[in-house]
Amino acid sequence: xxxxxxxxxxxxxxxxxxxxxxxxxxxxxxxxxxxxxxxxxxxxxxxxxxxxxxxxxxxxxxxxxxxxxxxxxxxxxxxxxxxxxxxxxxxxxxxxxxxxxxxxxxxxxxxxxxxxxxxxxxxxxxxxxxxxxxxxxxxxxxxxxxxxxxxxxxxxxxxxxxxxxxxxxxxxxxxxxxxxxxxxxxxxxxxxxxxxxxxxxxxxxxxxxxxxxxxxxxxxxxxxxxxxxxxxxxxxxxxxxxxxxxxxxxxxxxxxxxxxxxxxxxxxxxxxxxxxxxxxxxxxxxxxxxxxxxxxxxxxxxxxxxxxxxxxxxxxxxxxxxxxxxxxxxxxxxxxxxxxxxxxxxxxxxxxxxxxxxxxxxxxxxxxxxxxxxxxxxxxxxxxxxxxxxxxxxxxxxxxxxxxxxxxxxxxxxxxxxxxxxxxxxxxxxxxxxxxxxxxxxxxxxxxxxxxxxxxxxxxxxxxxxxxxxxxxxxxxxxxxxxxxx
Amino acid sequence: xxxxxxxxxxxxxxxxxxxxxxxxxxxxxxxxxxxxxxxxxxxxxxxxxxxxxxxxxxxxxxxxxxxxxxxxxxxxxxxxxxxxxxxxxxxxxxxxxxxxxxxxxxxxxxxxxxxxxxxxxxxxxxxxxxxxxxxxxxxxxxxxxxxxxxxxxxxxxxxxxxxxxxxxxxxxxxxxxxxxxxxxxxxxxxxxxxxxxx
Amino acid sequence: xxxxxxxxxxxxxxxxxxxxxxxxxxxxxxxxxxxxxxxxxxxxxxxxxxxxxxxxxxxxxxxxxxxxxxxxxxxxxxxxxxxxxxxxxxxxxxxxxxxxxxxxxxxxxxxxxxxxxxxxxxxxxxxxxxxxxxxxxxxxxxxxxxxxxxxxxxxxxxxxxxxxxxxxxxxxxxxxxxxxxxxxxxxxxxxxxxxxxxxxxxxxxxxxxxxxxxxxxxxxxxxxxxxxxxxxxxxxxxxxxxxxxxx
Numbered sequence: 042x043x044x045x046x047x048x049x050x051x052x053x054x055x056x057x058x059x060x061x062x063x064x065x066x067x068x069x070x071x072x073x074x075x076x077x078x079x080x081x082x083x084x085x086x087x088x089x090x091x092x093x094x095x096x097x098x099x100x101x102x103x104x105x106x107x108x109x110x111x112x113x114x115x116x117x118x119x120x121x122x123x124x125x126x127x128x129x130x131x132x133x134x135x136x137x138x139x140x141x142x143x144x145x146x147x148x149x150x151x152x153x154x155x156x157x158x159x160x161x162x163x164x165x166x167x168x169x170x171x172x173x174x175x176x177x178x179x180x181x182x183x184x185x186x187x188x189x190x191x192x193x194x195x196x197x198x199x200x201x202x203x204x205x206x207x208x209x210x211x212x213x214x215x216x217x218x219x220x221x222x223x224x225x226x227x228x229x230x231x232x233x234x235x236x237x238x239x240x241x242x243x244x245x246x247x248x249x250x251x252x253x254x255x256x257x258x259x260x261x262x263x264x265x266x267x268x269x270x271x272x273x274x275x276x277x278x279x280x281x282x283x284x285x286x287x288x289x290x291x292x293x294x295x296x297x298x299x300x301x302x303x304x305x306x307x308x309x310x311x312x313x314x315x316x317x318x319x320x321x322x323x324x325x326x327x328x329x330x331x332x333x334x335x336x337x338x339x340x341x342x343x344x345x346x347x348x349x350x351x352x353x354x355x356x357x358x359x360x361x362x363x364x365x366x367x368x369x370x371x372x373x374x375x376x377x378x379x380x381x382x383x384x385x386x387x388x389x390x391x392x393x394x395x396x397x398x399x400x401x402x403x404x405x406x407x408x409x410x411x412x413x414x415x416x417x418x419x420x421x422x423x424x425x426x427x428x429x430x431x432x433x434x435x436x437x438x439x440x441x442x443x444x445x446x447x448x449x450x451x452x453x454x455x456x457x458x459x460x461x462x463x464x465x466x467x468x469x470x471x472x473x474x475x476x477x478x479x480x481x482x483x484x485x486x487x488x489x490x491x492x493x494x495x496x497x498x499x500x501x502x503x504x505x506x507x508x509x510x511x512x513x514x515x516x517x518x519x520x521x522x523x524x525x526x527x
Numbered sequence: 528x529x530x531x532x533x534x535x536x537x538x539x540x541x542x543x544x545x546x547x548x549x550x551x552x553x554x555x556x557x558x559x560x561x562x563x564x565x566x567x568x569x570x571x572x573x574x575x576x577x578x579x580x581x582x583x584x585x586x587x588x589x590x591x592x593x594x595x596x597x598x599x600x601x602x603x604x605x606x607x608x609x610x611x612x613x614x615x616x617x618x619x620x621x622x623x624x625x626x627x628x629x630x631x632x633x634x635x636x637x638x639x640x641x642x643x644x645x646x647x648x649x650x651x652x653x654x655x656x657x658x659x660x661x662x663x664x665x666x667x668x669x670x671x672x673x674x675x676x677x678x679x680x681x682x683x684x685x686x687x688x689x690x691x692x693x694x695x696x697x698x699x700x701x702x703x704x705x706x707x708x709x710x711x712x713x714x715x716x717x718x719x720x721x722x723x724x725x
Numbered sequence: 726x727x728x729x730x731x732x733x734x735x736x737x738x739x740x741x742x743x744x745x746x747x748x749x750x751x752x753x754x755x756x757x758x759x760x761x762x763x764x765x766x767x768x769x770x771x772x773x774x775x776x777x778x779x780x781x782x783x784x785x786x787x788x789x790x791x792x793x794x795x796x797x798x799x800x801x802x803x804x805x806x807x808x809x810x811x812x813x814x815x816x817x818x819x820x821x822x823x824x825x826x827x828x829x830x831x832x833x834x835x836x837x838x839x840x841x842x843x844x845x846x847x848x849x850x851x852x853x854x855x856x857x858x859x860x861x862x863x864x865x866x867x868x869x870x871x872x873x874x875x876x877x878x879x880x881x882x883x884x885x886x887x888x889x890x891x892x893x894x895x896x897x898x899x900x901x902x903x904x905x906x907x908x909x910x911x912x913x914x915x916x917x918x919x920x921x922x923x924x925x926x927x928x929x930x931x932x933x934x935x936x937x938x939x940x941x942x943x944x945x946x947x948x949x950x951x952x953x954x955x956x957x958x959x960x961x962x963x964x965x966x967x968x969x970x971x972x
C-alpha cells in the first residue's frame with residue numbers, strides 16, 4: 042500500500058527558478074497488487090514520484106518536501122533508505138549506472154548481502170532467481186561486456202532477488218530494443234502474477250498498455266487524469282499525442298521507399314569488418330549502399346553492433362579497414378573522420394567549451410562570428426549563444442552538437458539513438474532537426490529502434506541482421522530489407 | 528535539507544560512495560600524469576604536476592565533504608592505491624598524517640570556507656611526496672646492492688636527487704597543491720556550478 | 726585501463742590466490758625490490774620476488790603481457806650492465822637513470838596489474854573484511870575499483886569526440902586542451918557516479934548490520950607456499966641485519 046497525501050516537492054535550494062520535476066499537492070493511493078503507469082511529458086514529475094516511493098527523495102535528492110508519503114503505513118521521511126530498500130525495489134533508466142559490482146552474480150546477491158542474510162540462503166535465492174528468469178547465460182560475466190538489454194535484465198533480476206512488495210521502474214525501456222522490451226514485459230507480467238505492487242514511469246506505452254490496471258497522467262507536477270483501464274484504453278493515438286505521450290501500440294506503418302536511390306549517387310561502404318580481440322567478428326559488412334542527401338535509419342536488436350558500425354563508419358575504430366566510395370573518390374578512415382560527424386548517444390561527451398558560440402567557433406576552419414550566429418539561428422539556439430553548454434537541456438545540447446557539425450562543414454551526419462527516453466513532442470523536435478539537415482543537403486544515417494521517429498523523419502530503413510550461429514552481422518541489400526522488416 | 532545532514536555526523540553510505548567516486552576520478556587523472564614520471568628528468572616535476580592538476584577534482588570533491596573523515600579516508604585510499612600499484616608504502620604513511628591535518632583544516636572552516644579549501648588542497652597534496660622517499664631513505668644500503676651500476680651512474684642519480692631536495696620537494700608539493708586548489712576553485716565557478724554538480 | 730582492470734570470474738585460469746596473498750606479495754616486492762631492503766645480502770630474494778609476477782601472469786594465461794614485461798625488464802638490465810661505460814655525459818645519465826628506474830619499479834607495477842586484474846570487487850571486499858579493515862575504507866575502495874572502468878569508458882568517449890572534432894592537441898587552442906578534456910570527463914563521471922550511488926542506496930548499501938559476502942576466499946596450497954617463501958626471506962633479512970636500522 043502506497044499513500045501520498047498532499048505532497049509537494051521542489052528540487053534544490055528554496056526559491057530556485059528550476060521547476061523541472063517539481064510536484065504540487067499530489068495525493069495518490071495505490072493499493073497492494075496494483076500495476077500503475079505514471080505518464081506525462083518530460084519534467085512532469087513522474088520520476089519524482091518514483092523517487093518518493095523508494096525514498097531517494099528526500100534522502101538522496103535534496104529539496105523542499107511537504108506532505109506525507111507512507112509505504113505500508115510507514116512514513117518514508119522518518120525511515121532510513123536501507124530500511125525502505127527491504128520493501129521497495131527499483132529499476133532505473135540508465136543500464137550503465139545501476140550496478141555496484143562488476144560481475145553479475147555478485148550483483149544479484151548485493152541487496153541480500155547488505156541485509157546481512159546468511160550466505161547459504163543468499164546463494165539459494167540467487168540460484169532460484171537465475172532459474173526463474175533464465176539468466177544462466179548472463180552469470181559470472183562482467184557487466185561491461187553486456188548489452189543494454191542484458192544489463193536491464195540483470196537489473197530486474199537484482200530487484201526480484203530481493204523480493205520486495207513494491208517494484209518501482211523509472212523509464213526502464215528507454216535504451217532498449219524491441220526484443221529486450223518484450224523480455225522486460227515478461228518480467229513485469231511475472232511480478233504482477235505474484236501479486237506485487239508495480240509502479241512504472243514510462244514514455245513508451247505499447248509494451249505495458251495491456252498490463253496496467255491504472256494510468257496516472259501528470260502535467261506540470263499535478264495529477265491531471267487518473268484513469269481506469271476502460272477509460273485509458275479508449276484513448277486514440279491522436280489524443281495520446283496531444284497529451285505528449287507515445288503510441289500505445291507498436292507502430293507498424295507502411296513506409297514509402299519508392300524514392301530510394303533515384304535521387305542521386307549512393308555512398309558505397311565496403312568491407313566493414315570488425316571484431317574485438319580474439320573473438321569472432323561482430324560486424325561483417327561486405328557492401329552497403331546508402332542514398333546521398335537522404336535520411337537512412339539503421340535498425341536491429343541491441344548488442345549486434347549498430348553503435349560499433351557507426352563508429353567504424355565515421356572512422357573512430359582504428360582497426361576497421363573498411364572504405365567508403367562516393368563521387369568517384371575513396372574515403373579511408375582518416376578522411377572519413379574529417380568528413381563525417383557522429384552525434385553520440387550521450388552528447389555530453391562532445392561539448393567542451395564554456396559557451397555555445399565558442400563551441401561553434403572552434404569547429405570552424407576560420408572563425409567567423411556572423412556565420413556561427415547564422416548556424417545557431419537556424420537551429421533555434423541563438424538566444425542561448427552565451428550559455429554554458431552543460432547548463433542546457435538534453436535536446437538543446439544535441440542541437441549544439443549538430444551546430445558544430447554544420448560549422449565544420451561535414452557532409453555526412455550520423456546519429457546514435459537520438460530519441461532514447463524522449464516524449465512525443467521532444468521526439469518530433471529531433472525529427473524536425475533531421476529534416477532540416479536533409480534540406481541543407483546533408484546525408485544522414487541514424488541508428489534507432491524508435492518506430493514513431495522513423496515514421497516522423499520518413500527515412501529509408503536498413504536492418505542489421507544477426508546470424509546467431511556465426512555471430513555475424515550483415516546488412517541486407519537495400520531492396521531486400523524492406524520486406525524483411527515489417 | 529535532508530535529515531541525514533541534521534542527523535548524526537557519522538559517515539553514511541552516500542558519503543562513502545562519494546569518496547569512492549571522487550577517489551576514482553582523482554586517481555585516474557593522477558595516474559595519467561604520473562606516466563610522465565618514466566622520463567627520469569620529469570620525475571621530480573611530478574611533485575608539481577600531480578598536485579596542480581589533481582587540485583581540480585579535489586576541489587570538486589571538497590564540495591561534497593560535509594562530515595569529518597572524508598578527506599582523511601581519501602588520503603588513506605591514495606596511499607593504499609600507491610601500495611597496490613607497486614609504489615611502496617611510504618605514501619600511505621605520509622598520507623595518514625597529511626590527510627588528517629587537511630581534514631582538521633577544512634573542518635575549521637566549517638566545511639565551507641573557500642580559502643580553507645585551497646589550504647586543504649595544499650596539505651592534502653603532500654602525500655605525493657611519500658613516493659619520493661624510497662630515493663632518499665637509506666641511500667647507502669640501497670646503493671650497496673647496486674655497485675655494479677658503476678660509480679658514475681650512482682653519482683649522476685644522486686646529483687639528480689640530492690638529499691637536500693627531499694624537504695624542498697615537500698614544500699613544492701604543498702605550494703603546487705595550493706596552486707591546484709586555486710585552479711580548481713576557478714574552474715568550479717566557471718564550469719561545475721553551471722553543470723549543477725558542485 | 727578498460728574492462729580488464731576489474732575482473733569477472735568467468736574464464737578465469739591459473740593459480741587462484743587469495744587477495745590477501747596478493748597484497749602480501751605486493752608489500753614484499755615494494756620493500757625488497759623497490760625499497761632495496763637488505764642490501765647486497767638479499768639479491769637472491771629480489772630476483773626471486775621479481776620473478777613471482779612473471780610466473781603468476783604466465784599461469785593466468787596473460788602470456789603477451791608476460792612476454793612484454795620480461796623483454797622490457799631484460800632490456801633494462803642489459804642497458805645497465807653493458808652500456809654502462811660506453812656512453813658519456815648526458816646520454817649516459819639519461820639511459821642509465823631510465824633503465825634503473827624501469828627495473829626498480831616494473832616488478833611492483835606488474836604485480837599490481839596482476840592483483841587488480843584477477844580480483845573481483847566482492848572478493849576484494851571479502852578480503853578486506855577478513856583483515857578487519859573498517860567499512861569506511863572498504864566501501865570507498867570497492868566503489869573506486871568499480872568506477873575505474875566507467876571513468877575509462879568516459880575518457881575514451883571524450884577522446885573520440887575530440888578526434889572527431891579535430892581539436893585534440895593539434896587544435897587552435899592548445900593551451901585549453903587540458904580543460905577541454907578534464908571538464909567533460911569530470912562532469913560525466915560525477916553524474917554517472919550520482920546515479921550509481923542512488924542505485925546502490927536503494928539496494929540497501931550502508932545498513933547498520935554485518936554485511937555477508939557470498940564469495941569464497943581462503944588460503945590454498947599456493948597461498949601457503951607464498952607465505953612460506955615470504956617468511957623465509959623475512960627471517961633471512963632479520964638474521965643478516967647486524968643491527969642496522971632498516972625501514
